[in-house]
Amino acid sequence: MIHINRVFLFLVTIGFSAIAIARDDSDEFIFLNSVPAAGESLPGLKVVRLWFSRVPDPERSSIELEFAGKTIKTYSLHTMGENDLMSFVRDELEPGPYKLVWIASYQQDRSISGEIKFDI
16 A cells, blocks of 8 residues: 555656646746847957847847947847847957947846856
8 A cells, every 4th residue: 555655656746747837838938039149259340139038028128238348239139029129239349358238128027137258
């Protein structure tokens, strides 16, 4: 009898674990990947692209670069419909360490932010 209870408890645990893994958490909004990648060293940069678990709202999002105490704005922030934000860098960037600072909004009350350090 004890063996049957253990097997039953094990099967119930496996069942609940499978449900938790398979469920779609539609409210989850997280950062997934970027170009440039964290710690990357590049010869130059013209396009910044960030990927998320949901399509962000470009109207309420932002992407900027920081270099030597100055803020460098990016232009034409938009989405390509691939759960991403994409923006352009107009000018040639000087060699050195940069920080990409971003804010991404998904819904009226859902925003996340982060920074990515890279080098030119």
